[in-house]
Amino acid sequence: MIRKTLTPERARAILEAYGAEPARWPAAERRAMRRALKGDADLQAAAREMAALDAVLATDRPGRDVPALEARILAAAPAPAAVSNPFASRRQIPAFAAAAALMVGSLAGFGGALVSPQASDPAADVIANAFANPDAVFEIELDAEV
Amino acid sequence: MSAHTPRLMALARRMLRDEAEAEDVVQESFIRLWRMAPNWRSGKARLSTWMHRVALNLCYDRLRKARPVDEEAPDIADDADGPAQALHQNQLSARVHSAIQNLPPRQRAAIALCHFEEMSNIEAAEILEISVEAVESLLSRARRALKASLAAEAGAWMERMEP
Numbered sequence: 001m002i003r004k005t006l007t008p009e010r011a012r013a014i015l016e017a018y019g020a021e022p023a024r025w026p027a028a029e030r031r032a033m034r035r036a037l038k039g040d041a042d043l044q045a046a047a048r049e050m051a052a053l054d055a056v057l058a059t060d061r062p063g064r065d066v067p068a069l070e071a072r073i074l075a076a077a078p079a080p081a082a083v084s085n086p087f088a089s090r091r092q093i094p095a096f097a098a099a100a101a102l103m104v105g106s107l108a109g110f111g112g113a114l115v116s117p118q119a120s121d122p123a124a125d126v127i128a129n130a131f132a133n134p135d136a137v138f139e140i141e142l143d144a145e146v
Numbered sequence: 147m148s149a150h151t152p153r154l155m156a157l158a159r160r161m162l163r164d165e166a167e168a169e170d171v172v173q174e175s176f177i178r179l180w181r182m183a184p185n186w187r188s189g190k191a192r193l194s195t196w197m198h199r200v201a202l203n204l205c206y207d208r209l210r211k212a213r214p215v216d217e218e219a220p221d222i223a224d225d226a227d228g229p230a231q232a233l234h235q236n237q238l239s240a241r242v243h244s245a246i247q248n249l250p251p252r253q254r255a256a257i258a259l260c261h262f263e264e265m266s267n268i269e270a271a272e273i274l275e276i277s278v279e280a281v282e283s284l285l286s287r288a289r290r291a292l293k294a295s296l297a298a299e300a301g302a303w304m305e306r307m308e309p
Contacts, residue, residue, distance in 0.1 A: 017282045018267075024261065
């Protein structure tokens with residue numbers, strides 16, 4: 001097995017870019033970075049400086065409790081008639097209703113239970129799948145409407 | 147939705163100075179999600195990547211349109227009657243938030259995604275539409291600026307930690 005080694009310059013560059021927390025280091029260089037730190041007092045000193053900055057930055061914690069915003073987003077879900085998409089307007093109604101139902105369900109902690117039987121519309125299915133599987137990948141045009 | 151809203155809100159809050167504008171950005175991101183969903187197929191991009199890019203571009207739009215603002219630190223919550231520690235934490239948090247706000251937008255976005263949201267440099271590069279090397283460069287410059295502007299705070303932390 002080839003053991004990747006880092007030059008001191010690269011190790012320092014990683015600290016300067018990503019800080020002292022190993023979880024933030026590039027995954028491919030994490031093990032080599034740990035090894036580099038073990039035997040290098042200068043690098044350890046640099047890591048302590050970066051740990052201090054990390055600790056100070058950690059005091060900036062935007063609130064994580066956003067139920068009011070989520071309720072507002074659901075209330076603002078686009079009215080079916082106002083949305084332009086490939087679906088005929090009649091088909092949009094169950095799609096968005098199902099998506100909203102799913103989101104309300106997810107807010108209440110019991111996800112799919114509230115999805116109506118009409119959720120077979122592709123738009124609702126996609127949204128349901130996306131929210132149920134955060135790591136799922138989709139063929140989204142990243143630049144579309146962005 | 148609960149998995150995405152707090153992260154998008156955290157990104158928008160760090161990118162924009164105005165809480166209401168940040169909420170508007172998150173809301174608009176979800177509206178775009180609903181509009182785009184019928185066109186998706188399995189295969190290429192993670193939902194969170196797409197949504198972060200949408201939110202970030204909406205932030206950039208607002209920053210471009212925004213009038214210049216003064217560089218004062220944000221208001222600090224009135225905790226004068228509370229414990230001294232809470233007041234100190236609030237003041238420190240306000241200084242940190244202000245230092246982040248004073249970064250150029252692209253550096254701010256990189257630090258928000260990689261440091262605060264703990265995304266990989268690869269995912270951040272995809273969201274920012276730049277190379278991994280360019281993400282790393284933005285992060286280095288951002289941290290250098292933050293280290294300079296928060297030197298006193300970081301120094302105090304190191305003093306407390308050292309035996």
